[in-house]
Amino acid sequence: MQDKLTLMIPGPTPVPESVLNSLGKHPIGHRSGEFQTIIKKTTEQLKWLHQTNGDVLTITGSGTAAMEAGIINTLKKGDKVICGDNGKFGERWVKVAKAYGLDVQVIKAEWGSPLDPNKFKAMLEEDTMKSIRAVIITHSETSTGVINDLSTISHHVRNHGDALTIADCVTSLGACNVPMDQWGIDVIASGSQKGYMMPPGLSFVAMGKRAWEANKTSDLPKFYLDLKPYLKTVQNNSSPFTPAVNLYFALETSLNMMQAEGLDSIFKRHSRHQKATQAGIQAMGLELFAENGCGSPAITAVKPQDIDAEKIRKLVKDDFDILLAGGQDHLKGKVFRIGHLGFVNDRDVITAVAAIEGTLNKLGLLKFPMGSGVSATLSSLKEN
Amino acid sequence: MQDKLTLMIPGPTPVPESVLNSLGKHPIGHRSGEFQTIIKKTTEQLKWLHQTNGDVLTITGSGTAAMEAGIINTLKKGDKVICGDNGKFGERWVKVAKAYGLDVQVIKAEWGSPLDPNKFKAMLEEDTMKSIRAVIITHSETSTGVINDLSTISHHVRNHGDALTIADCVTSLGACNVPMDQWGIDVIASGSQKGYMMPPGLSFVAMGKRAWEANKTSDLPKFYLDLKPYLKTVQNNSSPFTPAVNLYFALETSLNMMQAEGLDSIFKRHSRHQKATQAGIQAMGLELFAENGCGSPAITAVKPQDIDAEKIRKLVKDDFDILLAGGQDHLKGKVFRIGHLGFVNDRDVITAVAAIEGTLNKLGLLKFPMGSGVSATLSSLKEN
Numbered sequence: 001m002q003d004k005l006t007l008m009i010p011g012p013t014p015v016p017e018s019v020l021n022s023l024g025k026h027p028i029g030h031r032s033g034e035f036q037t038i039i040k041k042t043t044e045q046l047k048w049l050h051q052t053n054g055d056v057l058t059i060t061g062s063g064t065a066a067m068e069a070g071i072i073n074t075l076k077k078g079d080k081v082i083c084g085d086n087g088k089f090g091e092r093w094v095k096v097a098k099a100y101g102l103d104v105q106v107i108k109a110e111w112g113s114p115l116d117p118n119k120f121k122a123m124l125e126e127d128t129m130k131s132i133r134a135v136i137i138t139h140s141e142t143s144t145g146v147i148n149d150l151s152t153i154s155h156h157v158r159n160h161g162d163a164l165t166i167a168d169c170v171t172s173l174g175a176c177n178v179p180m181d182q183w184g185i186d187v188i189a190s191g192s193q194k195g196y197m198m199p200p201g202l203s204f205v206a207m208g209k210r211a212w213e214a215n216k217t218s219d220l221p222k223f224y225l226d227l228k229p230y231l232k233t234v235q236n237n238s239s240p241f242t243p244a245v246n247l248y249f250a251l252e253t254s255l256n257m258m259q260a261e262g263l264d265s266i267f268k269r270h271s272r273h274q275k276a277t278q279a280g281i282q283a284m285g286l287e288l289f290a291e292n293g294c295g296s297p298a299i300t301a302v303k304p305q306d307i308d309a310e311k312i313r314k315l316v317k318d319d320f321d322i323l324l325a326g327g328q329d330h331l332k333g334k335v336f337r338i339g340h341l342g343f344v345n346d347r348d349v350i351t352a353v354a355a356i357e358g359t360l361n362k363l364g365l366l367k368f369p370m371g372s373g374v375s376a377t378l379s380s381l382k383e384n
Numbered sequence: 385m386q387d388k389l390t391l392m393i394p395g396p397t398p399v400p401e402s403v404l405n406s407l408g409k410h411p412i413g414h415r416s417g418e419f420q421t422i423i424k425k426t427t428e429q430l431k432w433l434h435q436t437n438g439d440v441l442t443i444t445g446s447g448t449a450a451m452e453a454g455i456i457n458t459l460k461k462g463d464k465v466i467c468g469d470n471g472k473f474g475e476r477w478v479k480v481a482k483a484y485g486l487d488v489q490v491i492k493a494e495w496g497s498p499l500d501p502n503k504f505k506a507m508l509e510e511d512t513m514k515s516i517r518a519v520i521i522t523h524s525e526t527s528t529g530v531i532n533d534l535s536t537i538s539h540h541v542r543n544h545g546d547a548l549t550i551a552d553c554v555t556s557l558g559a560c561n562v563p564m565d566q567w568g569i570d571v572i573a574s575g576s577q578k579g580y581m582m583p584p585g586l587s588f589v590a591m592g593k594r595a596w597e598a599n600k601t602s603d604l605p606k607f608y609l610d611l612k613p614y615l616k617t618v619q620n621n622s623s624p625f626t627p628a629v630n631l632y633f634a635l636e637t638s639l640n641m642m643q644a645e646g647l648d649s650i651f652k653r654h655s656r657h658q659k660a661t662q663a664g665i666q667a668m669g670l671e672l673f674a675e676n677g678c679g680s681p682a683i684t685a686v687k688p689q690d691i692d693a694e695k696i697r698k699l700v701k702d703d704f705d706i707l708l709a710g711g712q713d714h715l716k717g718k719v720f721r722i723g724h725l726g727f728v729n730d731r732d733v734i735t736a737v738a739a740i741e742g743t744l745n746k747l748g749l750l751k752f753p754m755g756s757g758v759s760a761t762l763s764s765l766k767e768n
Contacts, residue, residue: 002418005410012411012629023630024408026389027396027583029707034386060585061445062625065608100605193626199411201444201585201628221484221605224449241446242577244585244628245396246407323413 005317008352009325010142010171010299011193012200013342015250016257019198022249030245036237038248043234045255046204049173049263050188052180054208057230058251060244063170063191066203068096069225070166070187071136073207074214077101079133082123082163084108084115084153088143088328089168093136100220105132111144111331112301114294117152124160133214134164140172143328145301145337146290147172151183158184164214170194171298174258175270175341186211192247194298195266197254197343201247207231270297273340273349276380280353281338283376284360285367289335298341299325302356304365309336312359319362320355346381353377389701392736393709394526394555394683395577396584397726399634403582406637411629420621422632427618429639430588433557433647434572436564438592441614442635444628447554447575450587452480453609454550454571455520457591458598461485463517466507466547468499468537472527472712473552477520484604489516495528495715496685498678501536508544517598518548518570524556527712529685529721530674531556535567542568548598554578555682558642559654559725570595576631578682579650581638581727585631591615654681657724657733660764664737665722667760668744669751673719682725683709686740688749693720696743703746704739730765737761 007014015023028034039058046056059066071093075081081102083094086109097104107119120135135157139150150172154165164186169178173188174195180188186208193200205227207215215228229240258266277300278288289301304312313324313336325337338352357373360366391398399407412418423442430440443449455477459465465486467478470493481488491503504519519541523534534556538549548570553562557572558579564572570592577584589611591599599612613624642650661684662672673685688696697708697720709721722736741757744750 002412003410005412007411007413009413011626012414015411020408020410024404026387026404027391027399027577028386028389029391029393029709030396030584031710032707061449061608062627064625065445068607096607099607099610191626193411193629199628199630200414200626201631223452223480223483224445224609226483241448242395242575242584243446244583244631245577246583247585247628323416325413326415 004321008339010339019250019253022253027245040237050180050206056206066189066205072220073227081134084137087141089138115148121156130162132163136166138168140296142171145296145299147296176297272384276377279380280373280377284373301335301337308333315359316355388705392723394723403637406633424621434564434590440590450573450589456604457611465518468521471525473522499532505540514546516547520550522552524680526555529680529683531680560681656768660761663764664757664761668757685719685721692717699743700739
């Protein structure tokens, strides 16, 4: 039943009716006073969400556009950068950096393992000539459900003194604590279809003071993703190009909802759902893909044994109208991923675990008594 | 009354209820079979709209993003290009070309006048070394309400043999005939908030065979706007990055409406509304900004005498809930612009003319008997 589908993928995430109702309103002029009011208000709210006194700029485009903007607005051709790569998105930022002629040093970890902050520390400390201009990393690696230690890595970058931290926080912002200024992160990219509880189409680049300082010498060619005109226009509550007006209506509503809930409550909700999902999955004998203690608050990847993960995913959709995400690239068929990001409540988590448990039972693969998974999920929700 | 506002600006244009209803639906997974069906269908419909056998790629972004993509995917650093510049958008493509290190020759015309095709012919014929790689022009110059002779200019480009025609058809596509293949246009950029009758947020790049051939040697850096992954994925009814899913729902509905109306009817409707608007404006003693015979089918710029155009625009909004566009850059206060693009019917045109006439009367500036403008508009609609 298409109309009854519940999205439990890491984006698009479920969207509240009130946000959809805002989205479906008649557009207004993007140069009107009414629209300026929306830009002004949402810009302030975005700063609250990023816990920053820096600038948060809104781009019509995907999270990749925002991350690319962060990279190409702060660096020069030939600049040396370190890219962390432990999944599909880490890989992508390496590609972006290379596409613009940056000198890329890659620090890798296996898919499913987190990046080792000590490797960043060592490489940064060795750089006595201060030739490293930026460290580019993914906070929550959506492809594997692993959270990287952004706080520690950005601490090492600050100790280096010259390099910037450019962070993909697409599935962490609005799911767990990412205090941009406190952690000393210079650039954060995020996208609307994640913790923002909105459909895809808008993305956000937060730029701190050091990022703007670096921007002065940035020479990589750009136009649509040139952030200077975004900064100049947002200061007048405007935008350089025609923005996705209706998505701004949705943004206004979703940020109001987020502020009403409060950051701490949002982070606690995601943490509870992560724990409850993990508890349910493990109680029915399934293996988590992410290394112990490194699970993302946004998404849990599961590695079923003795069966194609896609088969479980298909049955969960067909029988229970719940859409899970599959594995990407070499993980296709090896893992499925449960999104518990954005507009998700306890019921969603319970039913996702129940649907997986029912599917395993149907396939004759359930190794524990029926109800073990749901029971563990309920207990976890009660305890946390 | 904000909720009763009628948009008569060149974008966002009015959006049908059925399109808004589609927009406000719950998002679905962008890698799902259901979404693939939408991509497949809309891609075919976009080819119909462009009258092309080439590829039409959909980007989440503004029309500028699409135009930039067309330029940076077909050219190499240092390539010599001719840019036509007779308004704000012509100016913009010069800036884009320069931002990427192209060798730009500009052919100018005054704002309000069309580009002279003979100047393009002469420059192309002089280029016996075939060093000109592209001619970049705006078909309908939104800032001035002037239509350029794209057909003749692209004919001269074809006679050159080597250069490409890269055309900004943002406010002409879906308003007047732009037969891409028949006219030999290599790249066409357009945006959703125009003839498509949709909110802003999606844009489209049509690429012909010669454009793809040029793409093979294109070396300008890009990632989000790199069209090769768009081509590769659209062939599997997919997209390289998370697209604005809900805007695709709207696109599907609007393209269905456009196909039901038919291209000829759409073009005729815009032509009738252009003539009726011009007739009404001139009958009340106001001057058209565009040179005689060069008016855009999408927008009519009006140059009132002895009064700040912004004052008329403000009163039309406050008294009649009709939003007109102002002048851009040095035309601010000198002209106002009436959009008759997209989801516009006879009633919209009649009321816009009536509102302007009523406003002139209120200001004591109406030089002809009250009703002259509306009467001329009604007659024009009857005759055409």
